[in-house]
Amino acid sequence: MRFKAVISYDGTDFTGFQRQNDTRTVQGELEKTLTRMNGGQMVQVQGSGRTDSGVHALGQVIHFDLPQGRPEEKLRFALDTQSPEDIAVHSIEKVPDDWHARYQPHEKTYEYHLEIGKPRSVFNRRFASYFPYPLDIEKMQKAIKYLEGTHDFTGFTATGGSVEDKVRTIYEASLRYDKDQEIIIFTFSGNGFLYKQIRNMVGTLIKIGNDRFPIERIEEILEKKDRQLAGPTAHPEGLFLKEVRYL
Amino acid sequence: MRFKAVISYDGTDFTGFQRQNDTRTVQGELEKTLTRMNGGQMVQVQGSGRTDSGVHALGQVIHFDLPQGRPEEKLRFALDTQSPEDIAVHSIEKVPDDWHARYQPHEKTYEYHLEIGKPRSVFNRRFASYFPYPLDIEKMQKAIKYLEGTHDFTGFTATGGSVEDKVRTIYEASLRYDKDQEIIIFTFSGNGFLYKQIRNMVGTLIKIGNDRFPIERIEEILEKKDRQLAGPTAHPEGLFLKEVRYL
Known part of the structure; x- marks a missing residue:
């Protein structure tokens, strides 16, 4: 059973x-x-x-x-x-006996929580990562839209993965600022994500919001498939697998 | 300085x-x-x-x-x-050099967070206590009002405390249910609270909500000053010192 x-x-x-x-x-x-x-x-x-x-x-x-x-x-x-x-x-x-959590077609939604208030909340330490420097949220909201759609995400995954096909589709990529908690909440929904893909996308968006990268960097990483162009991997404590929807 | x-x-x-x-x-x-x-x-x-x-x-x-x-x-x-x-x-x-955090007249507000959803949230374990049994929230809302005002709170404090005068004033005692988080939030504001007073009041209110005590038990405890009539001390992880307001 x-x-x-x-x-x-x-x-x-x-x-x-x-x-x-x-x-x-x-x-x-x-x-x-x-x-x-x-x-x-x-x-x-x-x-x-x-x-x-x-x-x-x-x-x-x-x-x-x-x-x-x-x-x-x-x-x-x-x-x-x-x-x-x-x-x-x-x-x-x-x-049914042949139902399979992994192989049954599904979509996934992840959230990433990035706290930006000062001081860092003692209650959110385990459930948000922390970035206490200036961030242009509107700029990040423009940049994140370039991740939506079907792309080869090679430039956003860790090298050395065993997966051959790195083309995935992101249906929704967005972010909003929760003023009460002083947390930026990133949401990513798609048909599958590569190893460290979301944390690398978030690390890149932080660099864009902090004016270290231009918005166009997203398109450049997708096009050139070069991990070196992306930002650092964001810390794991901010990442939540929110939902798995079977089709 | x-x-x-x-x-x-x-x-x-x-x-x-x-x-x-x-x-x-x-x-x-x-x-x-x-x-x-x-x-x-x-x-x-x-x-x-x-x-x-x-x-x-x-x-x-x-x-x-x-x-x-x-x-x-x-x-x-x-x-x-x-x-x-x-x-x-x-x-x-x-x-000023003679300002004193303890002796300067002040009021305090505490919150108590009691999670009642099933299953218990893995994210709130440290920041709410848990009661997965039926609770009549309206009954508790009626009962908590009897704690407001100036009373001798002997029946709600742990025995053996060194404080002589157990008369305190509670300006506000209320509770509300946060549906999203499935948490009951108790709020107590007053000019001072005795050792374990809030946790004993919450433990008593839980007994009332769970139909083990009648609403009138609050008045009885205040009148008879008998700790034996009150409920058990609620767990510490639900209690937050929210604010200290100097007068």
Whole structure:
């Protein structure tokens, strides 16, 4: 019996989503809990994709198989309360046996939270990165629009990745300023993102907002596919996988 | 030269505000930083009052003396950036030499954040306590009004305190439900609060909302001055010292 679950996690104390020997990961912790709930019989978890060390999720999707059916809300409650407290389980539903969190076609939305107030909030330290220097938000709002559409994002990904095809489509790329919290919230929705792509796009947009790069730099990076032209990788604590929408 | 500062802190990793040997406290960390900034000459910090272990502050007020004047914003920046990252310094201003954070007449406002959604948010774990059982919010809103006014709050304080006079005035006691965050926010403003008073009032209001106590229990506790009639002390992670207003 296959189950799909929507989960959130505070990425601070995980070495990312993916199972690794000897480090604490989201997949590893969920598999430990599910295996225990399954009487010690190994249960494997598949996620919609990885998130890096320190990156959070508001709505990551996973699937796993159990040998017998269980009432969905009971299973959700058990998995939620028996998982570590930095993982929460929001919903669980039965899905067909061939449903797959990763291979089922889907779109993803990420948010990036960048705090710009002074002093840095003691309450947001784990959930926003910090940039206390001048930023031209309107300029960044113009620049981010050049990321929308279908492009080869080679210039925004870390070198050495194993993925061959680096063409992806971004349906929405936008940013807004939350005045109360003094946080800039970047939103990116697309059919898939490359390794470190969002953090590299954000790092480049920060350079543009801080007047180190012209707006045109975005088009230049897309065209020349040159990582050297992009800004530094923005810190992981600002990044949230917000939603996975299956088509 | 005396300086007044408004600070915030994430109380999670402090054994409260007040200096203690061998444990990490807000006062202790600030004194360490200021003493270092003062070339090793001891600087003492006075707060408007203590906060308990695990309790947070959005706007705690302190004062301290330095042997010479300094530009206020420079001093704020230095103290903010040289303090541990769970303390932030929002403002600093020069005050008369006899100004005193504790003895200057003032009013205080506290907030208490109680999360009631399911599952518990992984992002609010440190900044709200959790109660996943039914609560009648309207009933609690009626009950909390009985705390307003001038009363002897003996029944809501921990026994064994050293304060003789337990009469205090609460100007405002109210609560509202933040639907987005699924958090009940209690607000208490008054001319002073006794040891654990707010957490005991909140613990009692939760019992009333959960239909374990009638609304009238508030008046009974105030009248009989009996701690046994009140609810349990609510957890510290939900409590925030929000503001200190000098008169």
